[in-house]
Amino acid sequence: MTFMEKLSAAMQKNNSLVCVGLDPAIGKLPECIRNRPDAIYEFNCRIVDATKDLVCAYKPQAAYYAGQDCDEALKESILYIKKTAPEVPVILDVKRGDIGSTAEYYAKEAFERYQADAVTVNPYMGFDAVKPFLDYEDKGVIILCRTSNKFSGDLQNLVADGRPLYEHVALLVKDKWNTAKNAALVVGATYPEELKALRELCPDMPFLVPGVGAQGGDVEKVVKFGCTADKCGIIVNSSRGIIYASKGEDYAEAAGKAALELRDQINSYR
Amino acid sequence: MTFMEKLSAAMQKNNSLVCVGLDPAIGKLPECIRNRPDAIYEFNCRIVDATKDLVCAYKPQAAYYAGQDCDEALKESILYIKKTAPEVPVILDVKRGDIGSTAEYYAKEAFERYQADAVTVNPYMGFDAVKPFLDYEDKGVIILCRTSNKFSGDLQNLVADGRPLYEHVALLVKDKWNTAKNAALVVGATYPEELKALRELCPDMPFLVPGVGAQGGDVEKVVKFGCTADKCGIIVNSSRGIIYASKGEDYAEAAGKAALELRDQINSYR
Numbered sequence: 100m101t102f103m104e105k106l107s108a109a110m111q112k113n114n115s116l117v118c119v120g121l122d123p124a125i126g127k128l129p130e131c132i133r134n135r136p137d138a139i140y141e142f143n144c145r146i147v148d149a150t151k152d153l154v155c156a157y158k159p160q161a162a163y164y165a166g167q168d169c170d171e172a173l174k175e176s177i178l179y180i181k182k183t184a185p186e187v188p189v190i191l192d193v194k195r196g197d198i199g200s201t202a203e204y205y206a207k208e209a210f211e212r213y214q215a216d217a218v219t220v221n222p223y224m225g226f227d228a229v230k231p232f233l234d235y236e237d238k239g240v241i242i243l244c245r246t247s248n249k250f251s252g253d254l255q256n257l258v259a260d261g262r263p264l265y266e267h268v269a270l271l272v273k274d275k276w277n278t279a280k281n282a283a284l285v286v287g288a289t290y291p292e293e294l295k296a297l298r299e300l301c302p303d304m305p306f307l308v309p310g311v312g313a314q315g316g317d318v319e320k321v322v323k324f325g326c327t328a329d330k331c332g333i334i335v336n337s338s339r340g341i342i343y344a345s346k347g348e349d350y351a352e353a354a355g356k357a358a359l360e361l362r363d364q365i366n367s368y369r
Numbered sequence: 370m371t372f373m374e375k376l377s378a379a380m381q382k383n384n385s386l387v388c389v390g391l392d393p394a395i396g397k398l399p400e401c402i403r404n405r406p407d408a409i410y411e412f413n414c415r416i417v418d419a420t421k422d423l424v425c426a427y428k429p430q431a432a433y434y435a436g437q438d439c440d441e442a443l444k445e446s447i448l449y450i451k452k453t454a455p456e457v458p459v460i461l462d463v464k465r466g467d468i469g470s471t472a473e474y475y476a477k478e479a480f481e482r483y484q485a486d487a488v489t490v491n492p493y494m495g496f497d498a499v500k501p502f503l504d505y506e507d508k509g510v511i512i513l514c515r516t517s518n519k520f521s522g523d524l525q526n527l528v529a530d531g532r533p534l535y536e537h538v539a540l541l542v543k544d545k546w547n548t549a550k551n552a553a554l555v556v557g558a559t560y561p562e563e564l565k566a567l568r569e570l571c572p573d574m575p576f577l578v579p580g581v582g583a584q585g586g587d588v589e590k591v592v593k594f595g596c597t598a599d600k601c602g603i604i605v606n607s608s609r610g611i612i613y614a615s616k617g618e619d620y621a622e623a624a625g626k627a628a629l630e631l632r633d634q635i636n637s638y639r
Contacts, residue, residue, distance in 0.1 A: 122471070124474075160467075160471055162465075162467060162471045162472070162474035162475045162478070163471075163474050165474065165475065165478040165482070166473070166474030166475060166476075166477035166478045166481075166482065167474070167477075168482050170440060194465070194466055194467055194491075195432075195464070196464055196491055197430075197432060197464055198516070198517065198518040198584075199518065201392070201430055201432045201433075202432070203436070204394075204430075204432035204433050204435065204436030204437070205432045205435065205436060206436075207436035207437075208432070208435040208436045211436075212435070212436065212438050221464075221466055221491050221493050222493065222523075222524060223466075223491050223492070223493040223513060223516075223524055223525070224513070224516050224518055224520070224521055224525075225516075225518065225519075225520030225521050225522065225523030225524060225525070226520040226523055227518050227519050227520045228518065228520070243493060243494070246468070246493075246494050246495075247468065248468040248469065248494055248495065248497050248498065249495075249497050250494075250495030250496040250497045250498070251494055251495050252495065253492075253495030253496055253541060254492060254493055254495060254534065254537065254538065254541075255493070255494075255495070257527075257529035257530070257534065257537060258529055258530075259527035259528055259529045259534070260527070260528075264524065264527065264529070264534065267524065267527060268524065271523060271524075314468075
């Protein structure tokens, strides 16, 4: 089953467009778990247990594992998802981008070492930096387009030939790069008008939409502007808003509740 | 000592603008070493032994270690450089870029976990994606500007307000981001006219110049167009051209010879 098929099936089965970002920072974990040697893995497992019937994807952010020297916890967490929630795809958020011969090794990292179903990549270096990922045709390749952060406009809003840079990215992906139909775009929730314009440019392509929750994106606009004609097409990521819903011993239960609320809130606008 | 001071001192001491890219692929290592359990670490150490008096920097490419599941070899190789060639700075080539709270973890990865002196980063997400790296003021932050690969122009050549995108990056870095004077730019050797224009825009900023050797960049033009007024200012990277100069048992000796030749070739044009 390809990433796109798996994503679509998980959206149907769980009636959900919610993606949970697994971005565990040791210092922010509940005290009851923080000092365990396997704290990050254990935390992720309990979050997965509590949310696996409520989501369409998980998105571990590689930086948290790389920066805290716990690659093994990332690998084991993905294996745990594959064992306990095999129907839910895993998007490894790495935002890589490099010359082709190097990007091949990053593709191996994501798809072979970590067994991710999809990966995020950066388009700045152009087609040959993205192709080694796209060549894994069963995997998803989610390309940064309009990102959710405050200064994303520094480059992305520059206008060339009458279009902002991020629209050029969308058109390159849609018209040239996506020959295997395994590409998607990252479009932040914090810029809903841009989301709307991008959906008009790319009526069918899935969008990974970060930026609701801690970053303040408007859920109603995201759903109304972002969904495809079949009322799917968006993967709405929340990380901190779900995984840190409680800092107490009820953290997993609270995460499940937060995921349910976000799922239902999204569905109320579909 | 800051990265910039260390780089300048190494350029002086070794009379060299050569950077050796430590990008070891197991399948391409000499047969005499390939099957050792510590092959990558051992290979790097012997390359360092043979080149440490001939270079101004080493640049391990993180993808090779991540993709071959040997992060420990990366860490140990950097420690080996710090022990045997403490005057030569290490640039960890990771090309990261993410929202601020995430980029902090990538900065920790590069500067704390791996003890790199400098790092490469991707500017597509804007200032807040780069700032967590720049905040390590003693470290170097080398920002992708005009990259050496074939399709780098897909986005980088788009013209906004009369300038190609990569010149906007150069000006953002020079005029706004580089408040601690620890930034540099990646400018590929394969586009010498663009290198010339960028040097005119940024007369003093160091450029990391990949693309000579296997990628075919012209050394004479790189030196003539890229050097600053003091005949420094460029870090000329060669990876495959040096580390794979021989596939025989003389691989280290051959790497030393290739590094010496590149150093002297560069110096003949300075």
